[in-house]
Structures are given as structure tokens and as C-alpha cells.
Amino acid sequence: MSASLAPECNEVKERYDSCFLKWYSEKFLRGNASTDECEPLFKEYRSCLSRALKDKGIENMLEEARQDMKENDTHHLRRS
């Protein structure tokens, strides 16, 4: 798996990524996405990453991009 931009988050990211990949291939693609066993790991990873994004000043850039990219949801978050 790929690294995190914050080296201190690498360990928890690795565990989350493995969990996600297993969930994706074994559950989500087979139509069993009702449970999400990776959520606790994701929360842990996310809180580590949030600190790094703030420290590196990336959070503000991200917020702008999120606003600009919002329209994509209208096109892609629906059944075609």
C-alpha cells in the first residue's frame, strides 16, 4: 500500500487500508455492504491525518477544492 503524507500515521493507515481492501473485494463488490467493520480503524487514522493536514496548511486548500468539486456529486451519486 502507499504511504501517508504524515509518517506518524503510516502504521494505522496500513491497518485501515488492508481492512478496506478486504471489505471492498469480499463484501462491497458482492452486494454485502451493510456492515462497515473498518470504521473504528478509519476514525483512528482520520484523527491522526487531520492533525497533519492542519499543521501542513493543507486543510484550507482542501476546503476550497471540496466546494469546487461538489457538483460532481449531482452527476455521479445517482443511478445512471
Add this chain to the structure above:
Amino acid sequence: MKVFASDCTFDYSWEEVSTANWRKYCPWNQSSTHVIAVDTLSRGVDASTGILRAERLITCQQSAPKWINALIGGKDTSHVYEISYVDPESKKVTMCSTNLTWANLLSVRETVTYQPHTSLQTKFTQDAQITALCGGWQKVKNSIEDFTVERFGQNAKRGREGFEAVLEMSRRVFGEQRERQQHDSMKMAA
């Protein structure tokens, strides 16, 4: 504005491609070494459609020519924000991305899709719109756009080669895992 578009077919099923896509930039990929980190910002399944939506932040090692770096005060890394949508029912992956770094100077909007071509093949399409936003001479804008399109094409080619390597490794590892599982269950049964 300039447009870069390409498409190709991978000789792997959509399930294999859409799974391997999540680890496209792992160490198995020796061709896209400019990508140094991939972080997940959010992910969730939309309750009404069943579509998986994930936001990621991709960090790249900067490799712009000196004149561009000098123009805008270069940093050594750049960032891309990406939203992925996966519809498991219609079997479609759509990824939309935009550059975070140099956003005042340049807008690079990319859309990538993966869809089944046959049951054993997957079709990939890529479309990028590149627009220089800075004021000033048209000549400078054109040079920035031309350079970005060229670099985009190089990275797309490398990305494809690297992804092929990831697909091959994924299939091999998955095959070995399955063999081991079968072996273990046979041992248990014996």
C-alpha cells in the same frame, strides 16, 4: 484550455481492476514513483443508491521545470484532491480530481472511468481539462498549458505501465492466497 484524452483496455475483469485501483500507487508500481503518498479523507456508501464515495488526497513529488518553479515560487511537493464513485450494480468506477497546488495559476480537472468491456476485460477512459488561469501574456499561458499537457501524457503512459504491474501482482498474490486456503482446508479435512 487544452484537453488531454486517452483510453485503453486492461485484460483483467472489472472486479480485479476496481480492487487493484485502490492500490495503484503501491510499491509494486515502479513507474509512478512521483506519487509519494495517498491518503483517504472520507469514505461512505450512499444509503439510497449503494454507491461508494471516497475522497482522497494524493501527494506528488514536484518535477516542474525551473522556469515554472521560479515563476510561482516552487515547493517540493504538490497535492491532488480526488473523489471516487463506485457503483457496484452498474459496475462503474468514476474518479474526478483537481489540483490543490498552484490552483491560482493552473486548473487541471481530470475524470477517469473504469467499466467492463467484456467479462474478462475492463475499459479505461481518461479526460483532462487543463487551463492556465494566470493573467498576462497569452504566450506564457499557452506555454504553461502545453507543458502541462505534455507532462500529463508522460504520467498517463507511466501510470498505465505501473498499473499493469499492480494488476499482475494482485492476481498472483490472490491466486497464492486461494491456493493456500484450499491447501489448508484440504489438510483440515484430511
